[in-house]
Amino acid sequence: EVQLLESGGGLVQPGGSLRLSCAASGFTFSSYAMSWVRQAPGKGLEWVSAIRGSGESTYYADSVKGRFSISRDNSKNTLYLQMNSLRAEDTAVYYCAKDFDMMIVVAAFDYWGQGTLVTVSS
Amino acid sequence: DIVMTQSPDSLAVSLGERATINCKSSQSVLYRSTNKNYLAWYQQKPGQPPKLLIYWASARESGVTDRFSGSGSGTDFTLSISSLQAEDVAVYYCQQYYTTPLTFGQGTKVDIK
Numbered sequence: 055e056v057q058l059l060e061s062g063g064g065l066v067q068p069g070g071s072l073r074l075s076c077a078a079s080g081f082t083f084s085s086y087a088m089s090w091v092r093q094a095p096g097k098g099l100e101w102v103s104a105i106r107g108s109g110e111s112t113y114y115a116d117s118v119k120g121r122f123s124i125s126r127d128n129s130k131n132t133l134y135l136q137m138n139s140l141r142a143e144d145t146a147v148y149y150c151a152k153d154f155d156m157m158i159v160v161a162a163f164d165y166w167g168q169g170t171l172v173t174v175s176s
Numbered sequence: 177d178i179v180m181t182q183s184p185d186s187l188a189v190s191l192g193e194r195a196t197i198n199c200k201s202s203q204s205v206l207y208r209s210t211n212k213n214y215l216a217w218y219q220q221k222p223g224q225p226p227k228l229l230i231y232w233a234s235a236r237e238s239g240v241t242d243r244f245s246g247s248g249s250g251t252d253f254t255l256s257i258s259s260l261q262a263e264d265v266a267v268y269y270c271q272q273y274y275t276t277p278l279t280f281g282q283g284t285k286v287d288i289k
Contacts, residue, residue, distance in 0.1 A: 089278070099218075099226065099269055101278035113276045116177075149225055154237075161273045162216035164237065166225035 056080040056165045058150050063170030070140050070174070076133040076150030076167055084108070084128040087153040087160050090135045092146035093169075102148070103135065104160045113160060118144075140174045147171050178202050178272050182281035188289040195257040197284045199270035204250045207274065214274035217246055217255045219266045220283075226269065230255065262288060 062074040074090070089104040103124040104113045112124050123136040133150050148170050151163035179202040189195040205214045213233035218226035228237045230246035233253055243258045257264055265288060270281040 098283045099220075099271075099280040101276075101280070104276065104278070115277045154228065154231055158273075160276055160278060161214075162228060162231045162271060163226075164228045164231075166227075169225060 056152065058152065058165055058167035060148065060150050060167045060170040063148065063172045065173045065175065066140055067176050068141060068174055071136070071138045072140065072172060074135040074137065074148055074150075074170060074172075076135075078131045078133065078150075078152070081152070083126075083131040085156045087156075088126065088133045089151045089153070089160065089163065090124065090133075091149045091151050091163070091166075092144075092172075093149070094143075094146040097146075100146075105133070106159060107156065111159070137172070140172075142174050145172060145174050177277055178205065178274065178279050180270055180272055180279050180281040182268075182270060182284045184284060185282070186285040186287070188287045189257075189260045190289045191262065192259050193289075195260050195264070195286055197255045197268050197270075197286070199248075199253045199255070199281050201251045201253075201272055205272045205274040206250050213249055213253070214272055215246075215248070215253050216271045216273065217244075218269045218271065219264075220269065221266045229268075257286070260286070260288070 057079045059077045090102040105124045121139045125134045150167045152165040153161040154164035183198045215233040217230040220226040234246045267283045
């Protein structure tokens with residue numbers, strides 16, 4: 055059974071940093087691209103970042119480029135999101151999500167974690 | 177960026193009736209070399225993560241009831257729920273994965289009339 059478990063969320067002041075983690079199990083982690091998708095309270099879904107299975111390529115939304123960094127440790131089956139220079143508008147539930155197709159670079163998502171809430175406020 | 181626009185923003189349908197949600201992309205998401213539309217549909221219930229319903233615009237995800245179907249090509253797509261059940265009350269999103277940044281529609285809330 056595929057499982058994705060996020061951690062690392064919490065309350066942080068504007069300008070601060072957080073690192074989110076996503077522990078994956080139940081599939082060959084290194085074979086699939088992974089993404090972070092966020093959802094602000096009461097709002098829709100926003101893709102944040104993606105990384106190929108090998109970790110060789112990363113992709114970012116313009117809203118986080120230069121502030122956030124995605125990475126993965128395939129030996130630990132874990133995905134990360136380092137978030138720096140946080141702003142109030144980064145407040146959201148952050149989901150990690152698994153690509154449904156290992157043959158394409160970045161895709162739709164067949165498994166999602168339950169999410170971790172990041173609140174940026176003074 | 178490819179902008180995804182859903183319509184309507186919300187709809188209320190009687191139990192057992194058909195619900196139809198539209199999604200329009202600002203540019204084609206049909207990849208000519210594979211003849212596939214890079215378009216997915218999700219269902220999200222309150223307090224839960226999204227659930228993949230449809231990928232490649234019309235392929236139903238394993239375990240998804242056949243009451244859900246997807247259609248369309250190029251820039252215009254439709255998600256249909258053939259006979260609305262109480263458990264289908266949710267917000268539905270379309271998403272393109274033709275190119276980064278991946279983008280979602282704004283969501284359509286489906287309720288019971």
